[in-house]
Amino acid sequence: ELVCVCRLFRRMMSSGPTLRRLYLPGLEFLQLELSRFELLLSTHAPQLHQHLLDAGLPALLYAAQWLMTCYACPFPIHVAARVIDMLLQADDEAVLLRLGLAVMAALQQGLLQLDDFEALITHLKVQPLSWPMHVHRKVLDEALHGPTSNAELAAATAAVQAEFSRLGRFSSFSSHQLAAQTAQGPATTVGAADKGGSSCSSSSMRLALVPGTMGPRTQASAA
Numbered sequence: 001e002l003v004c005v006c007r008l009f010r011r012m013m014s015s016g017p018t019l020r021r022l023y024l025p026g027l028e029f030l031q032l033e034l035s036r037f038e039l040l041l042s043t044h045a046p047q048l049h050q051h052l053l054d055a056g057l058p059a060l061l062y063a064a065q066w067l068m069t070c071y072a073c074p075f076p077i078h079v080a081a082r083v084i085d086m087l088l089q090a091d092d093e094a095v096l097l098r099l100g101l102a103v104m105a106a107l108q109q110g111l112l113q114l115d116d117f118e119a120l121i122t123h124l125k126v127q128p129l130s131w132p133m134h135v136h137r138k139v140l141d142e143a144l145h146g147p148t149s150n151a152e153l154a155a156a157t158a159a160v161q162a163e164f165s166r167l168g169r170f171s172s173f174s175s176h177q178l179a180a181q182t183a184q185g186p187a188t189t190v191g192a193a194d195k196g197g198s199s200c201s202s203s204s205m206r207l208a209l210v211p212g213t214m215g216p217r218t219q220a221s222a223a
Contacts, residue, residue, distance in 0.1 A: 019093060022068055033067055034059045035160040037100055040148060044101055048108045055117050062124040066103070067096050074125045079136050086144065094153055099143035103128065106139050 021029035038059050042049040052058075065073045070087070072080035086095045104111075107127060114120050131139075 019070075019087070030064060030067065032157070032160055032164070033097065034063060036153070036156040037063050037097055039156040039159060040097065040101055040152065041104060043152065044147070045104055045108055048104060048111060051112055052120065055115065055120055057117060057120050061121060063100055066100055070096070071099060075128050076136070078133075079128075079140070082140055086140075094150070095143055097153065098146055098148050099140065101148055102139045102142035102146055105142065106131075106135065 022033070023030075038049070041059070066075075070080050071083045083095070083099065087093060107124065110123055110127060111120060114123060128136075
């Protein structure tokens with residue numbers, strides 16, 4: 001018990017890879033995590049990612065509560081307990097993103113059959129509650145042993161931080177424009193934001209994403 005308490009305390013310290021960063025004023029680290037999540041989602045499930053963007057459904061509207069509650073909302077409590085167990089054993093909180101991707105993979109088939117915004121958001125928030133125990137176990141195992149590598153996580157972090165440093169905010173980009181740019185060469189140039197682009201705190205936040213790439217290469221365009 002003492003070891004668990006010490007590790008939990010470590011997770012809430014003010015420095016290092018801790019959960020406390022998700023709740024700091026301004027929610028900058030939460031915005032970073034949501035941006036990384038969308039970049040990784042576009043890599044592993046490009047069709048689903050584009051489908052959600054077309055419906056106007058950014059990760060902010062469903063994944064934020066997953067990260068901030070360690071999946072206690074809207075998942076059953078035994079899922080959150082397992083997530084906390086994994087966090088106490090891990091050296092960082094990357095398991096939260098990996099689990100989010102595993103959840104999206106499990107929901108993908110149902111989501112692609114829906115087009116209405118309300119139907120999509122309801123499916124994301126309600127469907128996990130109806131999963132039997134073996135599905136929850138499968139999703140959790142996928143989070144631990146899935147294809148998302150540390151190199152991918154690092155590449156996503158670098159790409160998002162580069163854009164934040166260049167623009168001073170998390171931007172909204174056109175994934176269609178970026179896909180067209182990708183066809184011209186192996187490197188991707190992140191262009192100007194869409195008209196009406198907003199910060200991550202807005203419900204319309206979207207990222208520039210390259211479907212099908214493993215760790216996008218980002219070349220900041222001239223200011």
